[in-house]
Amino acid sequence: MNLRTEPNVAKHAEATDHNEISPFCPRFQYTLELIGRRWVGAILRTLMGAPRRFNEILGAIPGLSDRLLTERLRELETEGIVIRVVHSDRPVRVTYDLTCCGRSLEPVIRSVSEWAEVWVR
């Protein structure tokens, strides 16, 4: 299973219908386990505001190691959620940004945050 580079527009329209939640959905499971991987949520949150340099992301997330950030960014790039942008400045500057697909996770991030505010002590 992998992610689309363009949204499935037909499904986008359907998604507003609030149907019964079916017991098993491999796409749902794939998504939740992808964004639930250790540190991924924090990385997504950090990039929601603006593109960031590697060290800016690292500095924004207490406890995240250099090695794990590299690993997670590579995975998110491979999935098409994050894009690595090489700017032609001197010295060369590299930033990480969310793709359209990654940015569209904002309602997911918000719903998780809202639940966490209410329920996590």
Place this chain on the structure above:
Amino acid sequence: MNLRTEPNVAKHAEATDHNEISPFCPRFQYTLELIGRRWVGAILRTLMGAPRRFNEILGAIPGLSDRLLTERLRELETEGIVIRVVHSDRPVRVTYDLTCCGRSLEPVIRSVSEWAEVWVR
């Protein structure tokens, strides 16, 4: 960090304000990593419809083993998301249901599902 047994009502009201997403939030990370654990999403979906017996959950989720379902249900019980109900029928019947806290994850499940419908191929 752990979950409340009753919702934080003040936060519940605030949660409707759509503020800027801050870069780092330990509660958010705790929640996402909890529900992103392998099989947890599928178990939550299965229980959203109705309370289920162990074998009903197992049968609804292809690929999930007996051992892992036991482990995940215990974790979710400890967190206060799932409750194990022993019915006084003969023979004794045991079902698993979502607590109020677990049931309130429905908007999260929906937002992940909607995103998955649009983006997962």
